[in-house]
Amino acid sequence: MDEQLAQARAGNLAAFGTLVQAHKRSVYSLALRMLGQPDLAEDTAQEVFMQLHANLRSIESSEHLGFWLRRVTTHRVIDYLRQRPSVAITSLDEEAEQIGSVDSGDPLLQRQLRQLILGLSPDARAVVTLRFQEDLDPLDIARTLNMPINTVKSHLKRSLDLMRQRIGQSS
């Protein structure tokens, strides 16, 4: 991957395409889970990769590339959500009321959990998505979001408590 990165930095568009291929699911899914809208998530992912292409020289390694993509994606989405609070930011209570009871069937439960995440604040959405989609530990999440680690832990605990409470209420 570092070789592909070096070639992409040298201007090889095919090598850049390989990097996109390797990271597109992660970037798109981060945006999708935080925004809840596939079209918007795709636009965001495209913008992130456009930004990557313009900043390839600043990418030092494949690890740095993954960190950079997660950081830029989450910050872009958080900024977007803060500028347009009506997009999908609703309180967890409202969200839970909208979705009704949580079924015990797995596909439905997964959908309900994703809806519950969309009811969280932008920062909490990012924390939960990075934790359970990207499998980052709290320290890496803190670095990615430029956030104190105690704030990350607090977001995680409160979000899980709220989701557990909602699921428990509906079961």
Added chain:
Amino acid sequence: MTDDLESKLRDALRPAAPRENFEERLMARIAAAQRDPVKRRGAFTPTPATWWFSAAMAATVILAVGVQHHRVDQENREKGLEARRQVMQALRVTNDKLDLAYRAVRDQSGAIGGDPGA
């Protein structure tokens, strides 16, 4: 329960794939942006050269204001010193005149006081 919820969250947040032509659309956008970099930027975004030019202009303005302020300050200080010098000069002249007057009065008093004994 915690582990159960966390594993369910991992299932719910499994990465999803964008539409199939994602790369094609992206490459088309990059190619278009490379053909027309101004259009890609859309709004004005400063290049390093324009940033440095702006910073240099700002520094020049700040420096000019500082120099002007220093000059006005210096002029005021010189005016103050000149005024002080003039006051001191006036006091000195007044003092000399008073001294002369005092001597004249004293000499005159001495002359008057000396007559009876003559």
